[in-house]
Amino acid sequence: MDLEYSTEYQTFRDELREFLREHKHLSPGAIVRRPTEREQPQDGPNPAQRWQQLLIEHGYAARTIPKEYGGYGAEPDPLKNHIIAEEFAKARVRPGHSGDNRLVPTVLELGTEDQKQWLVPPSIRGEMSWCQGYSEPGSGSDLASLTTRAEVDGDDFVINGQKIWTSGAQYADMMFCLVRTEPDAPKHQGISYLVFSMDRPGIEVRPLVTMTGEATFNEVFFTDVRVPKNQIIGKRGEGWFVANTTLKHEREGLGDPNQAENRFREIVELMETEKVDGKPIMSNATHRDRLLQLQGRMLAMKYNGMRVLTSQRKHEEPGLPRWIIKLQGCELNHQMAAMAIDSLGELGTLYHRSDHMRAGGMWQQRFMMDLGLIIGGGTAQIQKNMIGERALGLPKEPKIEEKSA
Amino acid sequence: MDFALSEEQQYLQQTVMDLLADSCSLDVVRADASENQTKNSDLFASLAQLGIQGTLISEDYGGVGLRLIDAALIAEALGSCVATVPFIGNSVIAPLAIDLAGSDEQKNNWLPRLASGEITCGIALGEHVGARDNDPITREKDTISGVAMFALEVQDADIFLVATNEGELHIVESQNVHVNPLFSIDKTRSIGELTLEGTPSDHLAHCTDPSDVLARVVDAGRVAIAADTLGASQTMLNKAVEYAGERQQFNRVIGSFQAVKHMCAEMAAELEPCRSLVWYAAHAYDTIAQEARLTACHAKAHLAEVGRFVARKATEVHGGMGFTDLLGLHYWFKRVELNRQLLGTPEFVRNIAAEVQGWT
Numbered sequence: 001m002d003l004e005y006s007t008e009y010q011t012f013r014d015e016l017r018e019f020l021r022e023h024k025h026l027s028p029g030a031i032v033r034r035p036t037e038r039e040q041p042q043d044g045p046n047p048a049q050r051w052q053q054l055l056i057e058h059g060y061a062a063r064t065i066p067k068e069y070g071g072y073g074a075e076p077d078p079l080k081n082h083i084i085a086e087e088f089a090k091a092r093v094r095p096g097h098s099g100d101n102r103l104v105p106t107v108l109e110l111g112t113e114d115q116k117q118w119l120v121p122p123s124i125r126g127e128m129s130w131c132q133g134y135s136e137p138g139s140g141s142d143l144a145s146l147t148t149r150a151e152v153d154g155d156d157f158v159i160n161g162q163k164i165w166t167s168g169a170q171y172a173d174m175m176f177c178l179v180r181t182e183p184d185a186p187k188h189q190g191i192s193y194l195v196f197s198m199d200r201p202g203i204e205v206r207p208l209v210t211m212t213g214e215a216t217f218n219e220v221f222f223t224d225v226r227v228p229k230n231q232i233i234g235k236r237g238e239g240w241f242v243a244n245t246t247l248k249h250e251r252e253g254l255g256d257p258n259q260a261e262n263r264f265r266e267i268v269e270l271m272e273t274e275k276v277d278g279k280p281i282m283s284n285a286t287h288r289d290r291l292l293q294l295q296g297r298m299l300a301m302k303y304n305g306m307r308v309l310t311s312q313r314k315h316e317e318p319g320l321p322r323w324i325i326k327l328q329g330c331e332l333n334h335q336m337a338a339m340a341i342d343s344l345g346e347l348g349t350l351y352h353r354s355d356h357m358r359a360g361g362m363w364q365q366r367f368m369m370d371l372g373l374i375i376g377g378g379t380a381q382i383q384k385n386m387i388g389e390r391a392l393g394l395p396k397e398p399k400i401e402e403k404s405a
Numbered sequence: 406m407d408f409a410l411s412e413e414q415q416y417l418q419q420t421v422m423d424l425l426a427d428s429c430s431l432d433v434v435r436a437d438a439s440e441n442q443t444k445n446s447d448l449f450a451s452l453a454q455l456g457i458q459g460t461l462i463s464e465d466y467g468g469v470g471l472r473l474i475d476a477a478l479i480a481e482a483l484g485s486c487v488a489t490v491p492f493i494g495n496s497v498i499a500p501l502a503i504d505l506a507g508s509d510e511q512k513n514n515w516l517p518r519l520a521s522g523e524i525t526c527g528i529a530l531g532e533h534v535g536a537r538d539n540d541p542i543t544r545e546k547d548t549i550s551g552v553a554m555f556a557l558e559v560q561d562a563d564i565f566l567v568a569t570n571e572g573e574l575h576i577v578e579s580q581n582v583h584v585n586p587l588f589s590i591d592k593t594r595s596i597g598e599l600t601l602e603g604t605p606s607d608h609l610a611h612c613t614d615p616s617d618v619l620a621r622v623v624d625a626g627r628v629a630i631a632a633d634t635l636g637a638s639q640t641m642l643n644k645a646v647e648y649a650g651e652r653q654q655f656n657r658v659i660g661s662f663q664a665v666k667h668m669c670a671e672m673a674a675e676l677e678p679c680r681s682l683v684w685y686a687a688h689a690y691d692t693i694a695q696e697a698r699l700t701a702c703h704a705k706a707h708l709a710e711v712g713r714f715v716a717r718k719a720t721e722v723h724g725g726m727g728f729t730d731l732l733g734l735h736y737w738f739k740r741v742e743l744n745r746q747l748l749g750t751p752e753f754v755r756n757i758a759a760e761v762q763g764w765t
Contacts, residue, residue, distance in 0.1 A: 002407045292755040296707035303681035306408040324674040388666035395661040
């Protein structure tokens with residue numbers, strides 16, 4: 001056990017800190033909904049794209065994406081990724097992105113050379129943004145039962161059906177989408193993975209307003225949408241396998257311990273500065289004990305993250321410590337937002353540009369968004385199934401009968 | 406950056422686990438419990454052969470000179486088998502106190518005998534951690550007097566480490582102490598009430614700030630208790646998963662029902678990060694002084710909470726059988742419950758964590 005960083009990593013961290021000090025002012029705002037926001041068409045790159053380009057040049061974004069596809073081309077190094085995430089979080093600077101952390105790794109792993117050249121460089125430059133067309137009204141946790149169809153007609157697939165929970169569809173340039181191409185095959189084997197422009201005729205996006213009051217999600221309807229046959233990633237009928245590559249990449253991003261630690265610091269600051277009856281909230285022993293309980297959980301998750309990182313560096317499968325991150329991390333974030341709201345009392349309920357509102361209503365927004373994240377990306381219950389079955393080896397629920405879709 | 410156990414550490418823990426698998430089965434624990442025996446002399450002797458009692462004692466005094474992280478791995482192993490031997494007081498707190506506050510002569514006198522297992526030491530730190538309404542322990546010249554509540558590992562102890570109301574540390578010999586055993590729910594460790602009346606004491610005064618030494622050894626003790634709870638909880642989870650994978654109802658193993666599967670997943674999800682917390686707290690005690698107290702308190706408090714959760718859920722997974730004496734699960738349940746209260750309840754130690762951060 002040695003928590004010191006060797007000279008190589010210490011230097012890497014020092015250089016990054018220096019970079020952030022020097023260039024922080026160019027960062028386009030610390031809090032951004034997603035890197036996939038579609039900006040108004042304009043001449044030349046926008047500030048977000050220029051920031052991203054600067055980060056790529058210094059190896060702080062798209063770090064391991066090969067140079068020929070516009071990345072920095074470094075060898076994978078989990079510890080350097082960790083240092084990057086940690087320092088950007090500490091400095092509260094908008095981090096870079098790798099185009100789309102679900103689509104880009106999938107194309108790099110399973111796409112053809114033409115597809116890689118077509119999709120990866122503009123994605124990582126922030127010029128091609130993505131939305132994910134997976135869930136359907138009738139296919140949530142049981143995703144493989146999806147029914148949106150793509151039938152071959154000449155050189156095209158013709159898509160009909162509906163997707164839901166499509167984050168950012170109103171801004172995205174492109175969609176990666178699961179469709180059923182082999183209706184007679186067993187449900188996991190009849191799916192294909194297509195990529196196409198959101199400008200194609202026959203696509204209708206309807207915003208879905210969530211409990212936060214914002215339309216972060218959409219419903220997307222397809223009516224005879226034509227997509228060239230070569231816009232399939234992987235082979236026909238292998239889309240489920242392709243999608244699982246993507247899902248693996250998505251889950252790793254949820255429940256990040258860096259985020260929890262930052263959030264914890266914000267709550268401490270809030271409790272030390274906000275006063276009730278003339279006294280800081282921190283002086284209330286009951287609130288404080290609740291804060292300390294969360295600190296204990298937060299630290300446990302932080303050190304758990306260090307353990308996972310150590311395994312990854314040694315090319316070992318982290319197992320259980322990794323399986324639990326999404327479940328525990330999202331719950332912890334939600335609990336922390338709840339704690340902040342309760343510290344504020346009535347002030348904590350103010351929302352929508354109300355007078356006296358604290359932190360722009362951020363805690364209420366997070367409290368609700370976090371509940372969304374507990375449900376999304378594989379519900380907490382699905383996570384528990386995976387922990388029970390894959391990590392603890394408990395048997396699956398017996399299938400009632402396999403219904404072909 | 407390497408946050409993992411070394412091969413030597415894994416080997417150490419496995420060696421102790423193997424020994425316990427042979428000599429500390431549930432039958433042994435049951436037999437000891439029925440006789441209120443909390444120092445199984447065979448097991449204690451086998452552990453001494455491995456040098457376990459000398460884990461934290463330097464080689465100069467006949468020990469093996471390891472660190473708290475190693476002692477925590479041993480405590481975890483002992484907790485996993487609800488072992489009926491003293492360790493946390495005898496082999497963690499007492500040797501550290503003597504090492505930090507004793508003169509060379511005192512170290513020479515006590516440490517080699519503790520390291521070899523020739524003598525055992527109980528601890529009575531109640532004056533420092535949650536003093537009760539009893540006669541305070543006071544010193545007068547070379548003697549100490551008073552009543553020490555909730556001394557730990559008292560059975561068959563040859564000597565006791567006692568804290569006074571001034572925060573001094575003393576060693577007294579058990580023949581000069583009246584020990585009134587107290588019977589807690591946990592039959593695998595002994596606690597008791599010590600009465601001292603002008604008892605001659607060996608004052609450990611070779612340090613600049615005795616109360617700092619006291620606080621530090623309590624940090625170490627809290628980490629060791631957290632590790633013991635980690636081990637006990639992990640065993641309960643393992644037993645629950647095993648039972649859920651075997652027991653059949655409605656023509657299915659009950660672990661295939663999500664109601665049961667999710668209880669197991671929740672236990673694992675809560676417990677697994679605790680392992681990292683215990684490692685980190687032990688490592689901080691050894692090498693990151695400024696984080697030692699904070700993380701020791703959090704390890705103690707958080708393990709107490711998660712330990713109680715796991716002990717309860719694991720019992721429920723076993724259904725009615727979990728509630729009976731037949732399966733013996735209750736030994737682990739009770740071990741976790743006593744650990745929760747020793748050296749400060751979760752609320753008590755979280756308050757210390759708040760003080761450390763300047764929040765009170």
